[in-house]
Amino acid sequence: MYGRLVEVVVDVEAPGLPQPLTYRVAGPGEEKARVGACVLVPLANRQQIGFIVATEGVTPPADHAVRDVVALLDAEPFFDARAYALIKWMSRRWRCGIVDALRCIVPAAVSAQVQRVVRLTGAEPTAKLSPLQTAVRNALMAAGGCLPHKELLHLSSLSKGPTPNSTPRGIAAAVSALRAAGLVEDTYVVQPPRVRPRLQKAVRIPLGADAARLILQASTERQAKVLRHLARAGEPIPCTELIRTLGVSAGVLSALEKRGLAESCTVRVTRDPFRGPSVAAERHRLTDDQRAALAPILASLARSAPGRFLIHGVTASGKTEVYLRAIEEAVEAGNQAIFLVPEISLTAQMLDLVKSRFGRGAAVLHSRLSEGERYDEWCRIRRGEVAVVVGARSAVFAPLERLRLIVMDEEHDGSYKQETAPRYHTRDVAVQRAATSGASLVLGSATPSVETFYWAGRGSIQLLNMPRRIDDRPLPNVEVVDLRQAPPAIFSPRLHSAIQERLAKGQQTILFLNRRGFSTFVLCRDCGYTARCPNCSVTLTYHASTRQLRCHHCDYSRRAVTTCPSCSGTRIRHFGLGTEKVEAETCRAFPNARVLRMDRDTTGRKDAHRALLRRFRDREADILIGTQMVAKGLDFPGVTLVGVVAADTALNLPDFRAAERSFQILAQVSGRAGRGDDPGEVVIQTFNPEHYSLQAAAKHDYLGFYQREIAFRKELSYPPFSRLANVVVADTSNQAAESRVRAVAAALTAVAQSADLGVQILGPAPAPLERIKGRYRWHVVVKARNPKALGICLDGLETLAEAARAGLVVDVDPMSLL
Incomplete structure (x- = not known):
C-alpha cells in the first residue's frame, strides 16, 4: 500500500458521521502531513475541508476502502496533538460533536472554505420545464453558466417571480429537478479564508542605496525629513503612517519615488484592536496581602511545578495587580500567559492595563472584534509573536505553545458558560488546559462560586485570602431600603437624597438595574x-x-x-x-446631572464599551446607569455611591442558583463604591429585605452566605454534591415536544435502573421558559453523584432513533435550568 494513513476530522455538520475518518496522503504532501494541517478530502459525492488529527499508528478501516486526500491546503498546523486531546476531552465532557469542539480551536475566518457551485451541463431540456425551473436556468446562463448555490437561492431576480414558489426553498426544489434532469450539476470549489492579510502601499530606501547621499539630494526639507525617518527605521513604512506621523502630503512621497530617492513596495499591516491611547497603570508597592497571595504563585512558576490557586479577595483588595505581577514573572522567563475576563466591558478596561505593561506583546480575543482584527490577532498568536492573550471565553483556546500561566478573573461569573454547542464552562477548560500544558491556574473573585470555594476547602485548590482593601480603605456602608415601607417611586427618599448629596460634592454615582x-x-x-x-x-x-x-x-x-x-x-x-426608564427618571429628578447609560442597547457599536467607560473615568459624567456590565471589575475612584434600584429581579427565579447569583451581583456592584480616598456608600432597594442573600451582601459576609448556601445544596443534593445535566427537547408542536421528551426520559430511566447508578431522573416537565423562538420546550434533569454515573446514564440517549435525537440539547453542568 502506497502513501501514509492519517485520521481527519471533516468540518461538516453530520451528527451521525463517526469522526475522525481515515484517509491516505500520497505524493508530495506525504511528508508535510502533520497534526493540525488543513486538507481537502472526499466525503460521499462532494469535497470538504478537514483537519489531520493523527499521523501515527493509523490502521485502515475494515468495512470500507480508504480514499485519498485531494489536497494539502495549509501545511502550517492550526493546532497540535495536545490541542486535539483537549478537543476530544471537550467532546466527551459536554456531549458535543467533535466538529463543534474543533471549531473552538480553529476560528472559521482563518481556514479555507468549500463553496458549492451550481453549473449548467450544456444539455438541452427533453421535457417542458416549469416557469421557476426556466427562470433558474436563464439566471445561470446570464451569469456565465454557474453560480454559488447560496447566491442562487437568494438571487433577487428569482425571488421576485415568476411564481409564488420563488422562495429559497422553492428555488432549491427547482435546482434539484434540473439536476435530476441532467441540466445542472454541483461542483465544489475551494475558497481562501474569508479574511485575508491586509496589504498597504509602503515606501523604503532603495535596496543597496546610501541613505546619507540620498538625503543630501532631497530638494525640500520635507523630502529630507521622510528620508531620515526611513533611514532610522531601516524597513518599509506604510504611506499612511508616514503622512500621519510626519505631517507630509502624498505628493512628497510621490516626488521621492519619481526622483528615485525612495521606492514603493507592499507590506502586510496588522489591524490593531488596541485603538486609542492606553492609560498607564501605575506600579504601586504591594500590600502585605498582595505579597502573601503572590508568593506561592511565583514559587510554582519558578519550580515549574504547576499549581491551582483561588484568590478570594474583597473588592478593591488589589487582585488585578497580583495577576499582572504573576504574568510578568511568566513572561520574563520566556513563557506565555492567558488572562481571562468574563465581560467585553471588562476586557476594554483590562486592555489598557495589559497594553501599558506588555505593549505589542499582548493580544486580545473576544467576540466584538471584527473578523479582520480577530484573524490578525489569531495569526500573531499562532506565529509566537505574543506573550499575553487577554479576552473573554474564547481566549482560553489561544494557540500558545509556551503557556505557563492562566489567570481567570471573576471566576464565578455565569458568562464563562457557553450557551450553544459545545456548552463548555471556561473554568473547566482552563483547568484541563493548564494540566495538559504544565501551566499554573489562578482563579480570582470577591464572591467565588460555591463549587470552587467548596473544592478549595477540600484542598483541591490552594486558597489565598486577601481580606483587606488597598490602604486599609473601609468597605462601603450598605443600607437596605424596604420598598414595602417606601412611597411608590423609582428612587426611595433615601436613595434620592444620597444621589443629591454626591452631586453637590462633585462625586460620582453608579445606579444598577439588571434589566434593560x-x-x-x-x-x-x-x-x-x-x-x-x-x-x-x-x-x-x-x-x-x-x-x-x-x-x-x-x-x-x-x-x-x-x-x-x-x-x-x-x-x-x-x-x-428597565435601565431606559431609570435614565429618564434620573434626568427628570436631577436635571443638572450628566448621565450615561451602559447596557446592551447602548453598547452595540464597536468600541462603545471602551468609549463609555473612558468618559466616565474622565469625569465627563456624574451618574452611570447600567446592567451587570457595570457591576464587576470596574475601578473608578470617583464613585462613592452605588444605588441598586431593584434587588429582586433574579431572586425569585425557579433556579437553584438564584440566591447565589443575587448575592454575587449585589456584592460585586457594592464593591464599585469607595475605591478612592472618599468612603463609599451603597443603597439597596428591595421588597425582600429579610432574604439571606441580601442580608449577607449588606454585611459583606461571603462566608456567612456560603455556609447557608452549601447546607441548602447538600440537603437537596445540588452541585457540588452532584453533577447535573439538563436535557431539553424543543419542537414547533407542543404535543410533539412532550411526546419526544417522554421517550427521552424513558431511555434515561431504563439505563439508570438497569445499571443501578443511583441517578435521579427529574421530569419530564415543561421548561420554565416554555416557548422560545417559536419552539415549545420540555426538559428532563439528570442528577448524579459522580461524573461517571452521569456519563453512563446520558449514553442511554444513543438508544434513541436518530429522528428522536434531532435538535436534542444536552447541557452538562448547566448554569441555569430555565
Missing part, C-alpha cells in the same frame, strides 16, 4: 390585554428610544401600540422597570 428597556410589559387597563411575543412565552419589553416593543429572547420587535388591538381601548399603560 423602558418598561417590562404593556397592559390595556380596559380589557387586560398584554403585548406578548408571538414566538416566546414572554411579554414584550417597551423601548422608549425607538418606540418599539421587543423580545429579549428572539429579538422580535414591532411598533408600540397606542390603541388596544383586542378592545380598541386607549388606556394603554406601561408597567415594570
Whole structure:
C-alpha cells in the first residue's frame, strides 16, 4: 500500500458521521502531513475541508476502502496533538460533536472554505420545464453558466417571480429537478479564508542605496525629513503612517519615488484592536496581602511545578495587580500567559492595563472584534509573536505553545458558560488546559462560586485570602431600603437624597438595574390585554428610544401600540422597570446631572464599551446607569455611591442558583463604591429585605452566605454534591415536544435502573421558559453523584432513533435550568 494513513476530522455538520475518518496522503504532501494541517478530502459525492488529527499508528478501516486526500491546503498546523486531546476531552465532557469542539480551536475566518457551485451541463431540456425551473436556468446562463448555490437561492431576480414558489426553498426544489434532469450539476470549489492579510502601499530606501547621499539630494526639507525617518527605521513604512506621523502630503512621497530617492513596495499591516491611547497603570508597592497571595504563585512558576490557586479577595483588595505581577514573572522567563475576563466591558478596561505593561506583546480575543482584527490577532498568536492573550471565553483556546500561566478573573461569573454547542464552562477548560500544558491556574473573585470555594476547602485548590482593601480603605456602608415601607417611586427618599448629596460634592454615582428597556410589559387597563411575543412565552419589553416593543429572547420587535388591538381601548399603560426608564427618571429628578447609560442597547457599536467607560473615568459624567456590565471589575475612584434600584429581579427565579447569583451581583456592584480616598456608600432597594442573600451582601459576609448556601445544596443534593445535566427537547408542536421528551426520559430511566447508578431522573416537565423562538420546550434533569454515573446514564440517549435525537440539547453542568 502506497502513501501514509492519517485520521481527519471533516468540518461538516453530520451528527451521525463517526469522526475522525481515515484517509491516505500520497505524493508530495506525504511528508508535510502533520497534526493540525488543513486538507481537502472526499466525503460521499462532494469535497470538504478537514483537519489531520493523527499521523501515527493509523490502521485502515475494515468495512470500507480508504480514499485519498485531494489536497494539502495549509501545511502550517492550526493546532497540535495536545490541542486535539483537549478537543476530544471537550467532546466527551459536554456531549458535543467533535466538529463543534474543533471549531473552538480553529476560528472559521482563518481556514479555507468549500463553496458549492451550481453549473449548467450544456444539455438541452427533453421535457417542458416549469416557469421557476426556466427562470433558474436563464439566471445561470446570464451569469456565465454557474453560480454559488447560496447566491442562487437568494438571487433577487428569482425571488421576485415568476411564481409564488420563488422562495429559497422553492428555488432549491427547482435546482434539484434540473439536476435530476441532467441540466445542472454541483461542483465544489475551494475558497481562501474569508479574511485575508491586509496589504498597504509602503515606501523604503532603495535596496543597496546610501541613505546619507540620498538625503543630501532631497530638494525640500520635507523630502529630507521622510528620508531620515526611513533611514532610522531601516524597513518599509506604510504611506499612511508616514503622512500621519510626519505631517507630509502624498505628493512628497510621490516626488521621492519619481526622483528615485525612495521606492514603493507592499507590506502586510496588522489591524490593531488596541485603538486609542492606553492609560498607564501605575506600579504601586504591594500590600502585605498582595505579597502573601503572590508568593506561592511565583514559587510554582519558578519550580515549574504547576499549581491551582483561588484568590478570594474583597473588592478593591488589589487582585488585578497580583495577576499582572504573576504574568510578568511568566513572561520574563520566556513563557506565555492567558488572562481571562468574563465581560467585553471588562476586557476594554483590562486592555489598557495589559497594553501599558506588555505593549505589542499582548493580544486580545473576544467576540466584538471584527473578523479582520480577530484573524490578525489569531495569526500573531499562532506565529509566537505574543506573550499575553487577554479576552473573554474564547481566549482560553489561544494557540500558545509556551503557556505557563492562566489567570481567570471573576471566576464565578455565569458568562464563562457557553450557551450553544459545545456548552463548555471556561473554568473547566482552563483547568484541563493548564494540566495538559504544565501551566499554573489562578482563579480570582470577591464572591467565588460555591463549587470552587467548596473544592478549595477540600484542598483541591490552594486558597489565598486577601481580606483587606488597598490602604486599609473601609468597605462601603450598605443600607437596605424596604420598598414595602417606601412611597411608590423609582428612587426611595433615601436613595434620592444620597444621589443629591454626591452631586453637590462633585462625586460620582453608579445606579444598577439588571434589566434593560423602558418598561417590562404593556397592559390595556380596559380589557387586560398584554403585548406578548408571538414566538416566546414572554411579554414584550417597551423601548422608549425607538418606540418599539421587543423580545429579549428572539429579538422580535414591532411598533408600540397606542390603541388596544383586542378592545380598541386607549388606556394603554406601561408597567415594570428597565435601565431606559431609570435614565429618564434620573434626568427628570436631577436635571443638572450628566448621565450615561451602559447596557446592551447602548453598547452595540464597536468600541462603545471602551468609549463609555473612558468618559466616565474622565469625569465627563456624574451618574452611570447600567446592567451587570457595570457591576464587576470596574475601578473608578470617583464613585462613592452605588444605588441598586431593584434587588429582586433574579431572586425569585425557579433556579437553584438564584440566591447565589443575587448575592454575587449585589456584592460585586457594592464593591464599585469607595475605591478612592472618599468612603463609599451603597443603597439597596428591595421588597425582600429579610432574604439571606441580601442580608449577607449588606454585611459583606461571603462566608456567612456560603455556609447557608452549601447546607441548602447538600440537603437537596445540588452541585457540588452532584453533577447535573439538563436535557431539553424543543419542537414547533407542543404535543410533539412532550411526546419526544417522554421517550427521552424513558431511555434515561431504563439505563439508570438497569445499571443501578443511583441517578435521579427529574421530569419530564415543561421548561420554565416554555416557548422560545417559536419552539415549545420540555426538559428532563439528570442528577448524579459522580461524573461517571452521569456519563453512563446520558449514553442511554444513543438508544434513541436518530429522528428522536434531532435538535436534542444536552447541557452538562448547566448554569441555569430555565
